[in-house]
Amino acid sequence: MNNSNQVSNSANKTNYLDSAFDYILDAGQRSVLFLDTLNKRGNNFYQHIQNKKPPVLTFDYEIIIDGSTLSPPVNFSLARICDRRNSEDKKGKSSQEKRHTHSGHSSEKGKKRPIIIVDPRAGHGPGIGGSKRDSEIGMALNQGYPVYFIIFDADPAPGQTFADVHKTQIAYIEAVIARHPDAERPAIIGNCQAGWAAALIGADRPDIVGPMIFNGSPLSYWAGVDGKNPMRYRGGLMGGVWAASLWSDLGNGVFDGAHLVSGFEDLNPANTLWGKPYYLYANVDSERQRYLDFERWWNGFFMLTREEIHYIIDNLFVGNKLEEGKLELDGRKIDLKNLQAPVLVFASSGDNITPPQQALNWIAKVWGSEEEIKRRQQVIVYLIHDKIGHLGIFVSGKVSKKEHKEIIASIDLIEYLSPGLYEMVIDDQETQEGHSVRFEERSIQDILALDDGLEDEVDFRSVAALSEFNDYLYRTIASPFVRMFIHEGNAELIRQLHPLRMACTTFSDANPMMMPLKIATPLVEENRKPVSPDNPFAKMEKSAAKWITDSLNLYRDMRDQTQEFWFKTMYGNPWIQSFFKAVPENKEDDPVCDPQWLESVDKGGFAEGVVRIMLKMAHAEESLQRRVLKAYNDVIATDDRLNILKEPEFKNMIRQQSCILVADEEKALKALSTLIPDPKDRAIAVKIAERIALADRGLTEQEKNVMKTIRQALEFTD
Secondary structure (H helix, E strand, O other): OHHHHHHHHHHHHHHHHHHHHHHHHHHHHHHHHHHHHHHHHHHHHHHHHHOOOOOOOOOOEEEEEOHHHOOOOOOEEEEEEOOOOOOOOOOOOOHHHOEEEOOOOOOOOOOOOOEEEEOOOOOOOOOHHHOOOOOHHHHHHHOOOOEEEEEEOOOOOOOOOHHHHHHHHHHHHHHHHHHOOOOOOOEEEEEOHHHHHHHHHHHHOOOOOOOEEEEOOOOOOOOOOOOOOHHHHHHHHOOOOHHHHHHHHHOOOEEOOHHHHHHHHHHOHHHHHHHHHHHHHHOHHHHHHHHHHHHHHHOOOOOEEHHHHHHHHHHHHHOOOOOOOOEEEOOEEEOHHHOOOOEEEEEEOOOOOOOHHHHHHHHHHHHOOHHHHHHOOOEEEEEEEOOOOOOHHHHOHHHHHHHHHHHHHOOOHHHHOOOEEEEEEEEEEEEOOEEEEEEEEOOHHHHHOOOOOOHHHHHHHHHHHHHHHHHHHHHHHHHHHHHHHOOHHHHHHHHHOOHHHHHHHOOOOOOHHHOOHHHHHHHHHHOOOOOOOOOHHHHHHHHHHHHHHHHHHHHHHHHHHHHHHHHHHHHOOHHHHOOOOOOOOOOOOOOOOOHHHHOOOOOOOHHHHHHHHHHHHHOOOOEEEHHHHHHHHHHHOOOHHHHOOOHHHHHHHHHHHHHHHHHOHHHHHHOHHHHOOOHHHHHHHHHHHHHHHHOOOOOOHHHHHHHHHHHHHOOOOO
16 A cells, blocks of 8 residues: 555656656747847848838838828828739739839729728827738628728928828818719728727818718717726826827927837736737747737837827817817818718727727717717718727727628618617628628617716816916926927837837847847747646746736726725815806707708609608618618619619608608698509509518517508508
């Protein structure tokens, strides 16, 4: 018995010694590969700078208009994405010559509307929306759309203003329209910051834009849920926009985008300080290239001028003037109620940078009710993901293959929706035809239910007022002295000493301490021996890693709660708030629904009557399947009187007939017999109604009742 115990103890010791040896060997090899990856990241950082920080697009593209040649010059350019499946694009450059300039502005054939994609200019460079084949660009190309991309360089033109950029982007959209004279107005996709920039264009020039998609875009800057959205408190705790003015002075008139990136990283210290580097270390055999590809974009810091960053922070993130209709641009106010094209908002409950409240609450603030949305003939659709993070909204391949694929497939069809507020619901199960998509009618209360109330936004009015006061003091008293001692030399030194840049340069070849890796890395790769997941020391490592993550998350939660407490203590003080009460504005409701439309309830003919029937039938229920909207096109093709309508005319007729139905449905339906007097035409109209009803592959009780109502209105009997 004693002998067997001795043998067992000896075996256990041997196993633990073997396990320890295997783990130490694996940990050492992973450390070498981990450091080598950081070394490559640092070298890529320098190479990216030497190449003038080009977009991280995986698609070839050509520059249509170079913004540096315009007057005034800007650092934004218009690019056309080259689709290799098109014969004209197959003659394009090699992958190493992705960027080339196109001379001239010749028109392109085809009636497919172009799509213009804009990436955020929030510290990083452009291209992340097309950094993978499975991306917004990839999905649009797969569905045959011409795709354009508005890109920007790392350094702004001297003296560049936000108004300059706004005018330039409008000019680019007009240039795309000129290149596609036979197509409808281009659809605009704005990611994050580019979403609110696109919204400004849509409100300022509604005549040049088609459907607009805002992905993770903040337009309601004060919104959020107590205890969950700490980022909105940062501006108040820092005293407002004066800090941006200071950093712009220290940058010799240029604001360093690295400050914005560090703000994003500070939101989740567990991921920044531990989670991301440890995940690379733990999975270094499979994650190196993915890590390097992402870091190339993440560490490509882009600049803004003093004028740009001040305008953005003062008017939007702190002042929240866009939502309230007080934003001025070149002396005119921008009102989001002027949006005319359909709007689709894509948000996520897992987004800690632009939570759903900041992406959606502006709808409630601007229109107030779903009735007002209908009155103004607006179509608004929103889509909420359950858990994807902010970047995943426009970077994740899974999201692209599902949400973005279906969003792009719905771009033309959402114009067929009757004015109102809808939620886009995508079923998880995919068929050969794609995912099943439906549009469910929603109310403003459904959006507000995502929030815990709007009372907490009162505190931010005090922040906006104090921000203006602090910035005035800084610009008047301190700014002249700061500028006196700053020149381009020490401004560049300050930029290079930023911790995020130092993290890259420290591990690059500029550090001679990294030279031994050139010898060690090939040896490790040749003799790599990963440890078994069952190794007890590997399990201890994962437990320790989890403990570190949990500890940092605890620190983050305590920090955020403390910041929220002090914010509310300062700005929620009734005495402070009494100084900054909002002055109510007298807003007159203009008759957006054309009075002539309402007078035309019994005027028109077969086309008007059929469109009215289609709308009533399609919206028989609160949920509307996308295949019903697709059936509209089939119906148009069945009759010459409908087929002669150009698509814009047909969509305008949808708005007109929807307005008539909403204003007085009973009268609108009674007038069908006047619009369609011929019995043969009435039979055709009934068949069309049946086709629309059966497009969703079923006939519900509500649809049967609507069919009965339509038959009675037409005085039709089999």
